[in-house]
């Protein structure tokens with residue numbers, strides 16, 4: 324596949340950086356720090372909160388399972404290769420660190436909503452990119468046996484799925500990393516030009532960091548707070564998960580049951596279930612982490628449909644939970660790669676609206692040493708390991724682990740290129 328000039332990677336990335344700052348201590352920043360450190364790069368990981376994994380990556384449990392898609396699309400390739408990569412990555416990480424990163428292993432059940440959904444899943448059996456030992460369709464009887472409780476619908480059975488302990492995972496990933504907590508980065512300055520350039524971080528108290536060869540923005544939707552990346556269309560979606568203590572049939576549930584929502588088996592004597600999805604429009608809204616009964620009710624409604632015997636025993640008054648904010652994109656793919664210069668793109672590629680052929684186009688214009696790994700949406704624990712491996716390889720000049728199609732599908736400049744081709748004013752999102 325030929326890569327068009329606007330998605331071509333910068334030549335200078337072939338020079339391996341020595342010192343790198345990663346902004347954001349969620350699954351994106353932590354996996355990237357891990358990969359860079361393994362490649363011999365000195366990494367400093369900056370997190371504004373008092374501990375790692377306090378944003379979206381800090382939910383008490385993260386469901387890990389594949390998502391079947393029609394074969395052949397970049398989204399399908401991205402999801403399947405991410406899932407397969409993460410399975411091996413997590414197994415190796417456990418061996419290497421001795422840290423147990425799973426609350427539960429041994430399968431997840433994903434409820435099939437209706438007849439149409441069943442036909443869709445059956446068609447995937449013929450052309451999905453995933454080998455069949457990773458999934459099967461379970462009828463209600465089989466599903467009930469897998470779950471240990473009564474399930475009245477058919478479901479996808481993912482025997483290698485499970486539920487991740489997010490705190491242990493953060494610990495395992497960052498064992499050898501220089502972690503700087505309570506460090507809120509307010510801006511980034513690029514110093515010098517070309518291969519000899521460097522970057523300096525400024526903190527919210529006005530002080531400055533040492534200089535780094537490269538900086539990675541791995542701070543989810545907050546990438547839009549930096550001047551260089553404020554146009555990136557990562558939108559904010561708040562989610563609340565609910566937790567309830569053990570009830571009389573709690574021990575019967577043997578695996579995660581998911582669908583429009585999910586319920587976990589007991590984790591430290593409580594079930595985790597959820598989650599809500601609510602688009603936010605300001606950074607102030609994203610600061611509000613309070614729980615609401617409305618959102619608990621929403622989470623209970625999933626149980627009502629699929630696991631009524633649990634819903635009947637759960638009491639609203641006893642529910643606890645957690646809210647956090649996802650950074651999502653409209654095409655459900657993350658933004659991963661070198662950060663492009665938005666103004667240069669608009670100037671250099673504005674004639675794309677007339678067609679891409681028969682014209683000599685300028686090379687893509689990037690900020691030296693600035694990279695982004697954000698917008699992981701609702702599946703960051705499945706997709707971050709491969710995306711971080713890709714970005715780490717790109718930065719250190721080693722072989723890239725993804726296809727050219729996926730590289731282009733996750734390229735941070737894809738939205739501006741899409742808009743220029745359509746001849747419309749390029750996308751910006753509120754705020």
Ligand SMILES: Cc1cc2nc3c(=O)[nH]c(=O)nc-3n(C[C@H](O)[C@H](O)[C@H](O)COP(=O)(O)OP(=O)(O)OC[C@H]3O[C@@H](n4cnc5c(N)ncnc54)[C@H](O)[C@@H]3O)c2cc1C
Nearest residue numbers: 347349350351371378379380386508542545562702703704
């Ligand atoms: C309710 C809910 C349930 C979910 N369930 C699942 C699930 O079951 N399975 C799954 O795979 N995914 C799940 N997800 C999605 C998953 O949590 C995200 O995809 C993932 O956590 C994104 O990771 P991240 O590192 O990009 O973002 P975050 O975890 O939000 O990390 C970004 C970090 O950057 C820090 N930061 C921001 N700005 C700055 C700054 N200026 N300076 C320093 N630090 C900064 C933040 O404090 C934060 O710690 C869920 C998400 C939500 C909200």
